[in-house]
Amino acid sequence: MSTPIHYGKQQIDQDDVQAVVDTLNSAFLTQGPQVAQFERSLANYVGCKHAIACSNGTAALHLACLALAVEQGDIVWTSAISFVASANCALYCGASISFIDIDTNTGNISLTALANKLQHAEKTNSLPKAIVVVHLAGNSCDMQAIHKLCHPLGIKIIEDACHALGASYQGAKVGCGKYSDCCVFSFHPVKSITSAEGGMITTNDSSLAKRLKQLASHGITKESQDLQQPGQPQWYYEQQSLGYNYRLSDLQAALGLSQLAKLDTFIERRQQIFNNYQEAFNTHKLSLLKQNEEGESAHHLVVILIPNNQRDAVYQQLADKKIHCQLHYMPIYRQPFHRISDAEIETFSGAEQYFSSALSLPVYPDLSHQQQQRVIESLLEIVNE
Numbered sequence: 001m002s003t004p005i006h007y008g009k010q011q012i013d014q015d016d017v018q019a020v021v022d023t024l025n026s027a028f029l030t031q032g033p034q035v036a037q038f039e040r041s042l043a044n045y046v047g048c049k050h051a052i053a054c055s056n057g058t059a060a061l062h063l064a065c066l067a068l069a070v071e072q073g074d075i076v077w078t079s080a081i082s083f084v085a086s087a088n089c090a091l092y093c094g095a096s097i098s099f100i101d102i103d104t105n106t107g108n109i110s111l112t113a114l115a116n117k118l119q120h121a122e123k124t125n126s127l128p129k130a131i132v133v134v135h136l137a138g139n140s141c142d143m144q145a146i147h148k149l150c151h152p153l154g155i156k157i158i159e160d161a162c163h164a165l166g167a168s169y170q171g172a173k174v175g176c177g178k179y180s181d182c183c184v185f186s187f188h189p190v191k192s193i194t195s196a197e198g199g200m201i202t203t204n205d206s207s208l209a210k211r212l213k214q215l216a217s218h219g220i221t222k223e224s225q226d227l228q229q230p231g232q233p234q235w236y237y238e239q240q241s242l243g244y245n246y247r248l249s250d251l252q253a254a255l256g257l258s259q260l261a262k263l264d265t266f267i268e269r270r271q272q273i274f275n276n277y278q279e280a281f282n283t284h285k286l287s288l289l290k291q292n293e294e295g296e297s298a299h300h301l302v303v304i305l306i307p308n309n310q311r312d313a314v315y316q317q318l319a320d321k322k323i324h325c326q327l328h329y330m331p332i333y334r335q336p337f338h339r340i341s342d343a344e345i346e347t348f349s350g351a352e353q354y355f356s357s358a359l360s361l362p363v364y365p366d367l368s369h370q371q372q373q374r375v376i377e378s379l380l381e382i383v384n385e
């Protein structure tokens with residue numbers, strides 16, 4: 001009987017286990033040196049000045065919105081095709097959310113849709129405070145073009161790079177912050193690297209970094225230069241804003257650090273798997289999402305587009321063979337909580353087309369050659385029937 005294959009999973013080795021055990025045996029389980037080291041190492045990896053660790057990617061998005069002063073009365077825009085957290089972060093701050101249609105070739109936001117929406121919003125005085133752009137599947141959006149459209153209008157840019165740690169764009173790593181205010185990562189087990197749960201925000205803006213750090217820990221600071229009442233004893237700390245306990249523990253940071261050392265080999269393996277799929281499906285009229293020509297994807301997901309409304313049938317037949325794919329994602333506006341009217345849905349032709357055809361195939365570093373062959377042969381057998 002064949003073993004099940006899932007669309008994604010972590011790869012943990014003995015070094016990772018040892019790193020966590022060592023931290024368990026150390027003086028600090030939280031607020032210790034592993035967190036600070038993880039932040040420094042990730043900032044160095046992506047080439048950004050600051051990195052702030054937090055408990056998960058959702059918390060990172062919430063912190064990003066808070067630190068950029070998103071609040072009640074504001075509007076935030078995000079991609080119609082993403083995980084719900086890309087939208088919820090705005091609602092946590094009391095703002096409202098509005099969706100941008102996607103480019104069906106890449107699954108990322110459509111630049112034309114963005115430009116049209118901006119033009120309309122300028123006319124109706126309803127420009128967003130911030131935009132959360134999502135690098136779907138690990139493939140960078142065209143950040144230079146997005147920056148060119150949004151920056152002159154004073155719109156803050158948050159990159160949701162939860163899929164894209166290890167990806168690059170124009171020769172620099174995603175997260176370097178060249179075209180955004182800040183960039184958010186997730187270390188959920190299916191992502192490029194894992195810390196079980198975990199998140200990170202990178203930014204080149206020192207005062208934004210300070211606010212993010214404070215907000216992730218109750219709004220409290222102990223830094224003598226930041227105190228409103230200086231000259232206090234060592235035990236003194238101040239709560240200066242309403243923050244949260246969104247901290248990452250040292251156990252999680254130790255795992256994240258150990259995983260970060262393997263990130264490039266993980267991405268290389270994902271790239272090989274992507275290439276194998278591409279080669280296998282090339283001649284069968286099955287297309288994968290198009291890659292950004294100015295970048296290299298982290299290949300968090302390999303999304304295949306199944307034509308003729310056959311996606312659900314293909315999904316089920318693969319599941320019957322114990323190959324468990326997934327849809328990333330149903331448009332957020334179709335979720336009961338975020339539901340928009342049927343007439344509005346009709347305006348999202350890109351997201352609707354993607355929704356009817358997308359399927360994420362298994363991709364993770366230790367997916368074996370035989371397992372990938374099983375996926376390829378099963379899929380071809382189903383679609384060629």
Ligand SMILES: Cc1ncc(COP(=O)(O)O)c(C=O)c1O
Pocket residue numbers: 056057058059082083085086134160162163185186187188198199
């Ligand atoms: C695009 C995107 N944004 C945000 C998140 C939230 O990350 P986390 O699960 O770490 O909270 C995810 C995770 O699934 C995601 O895929």
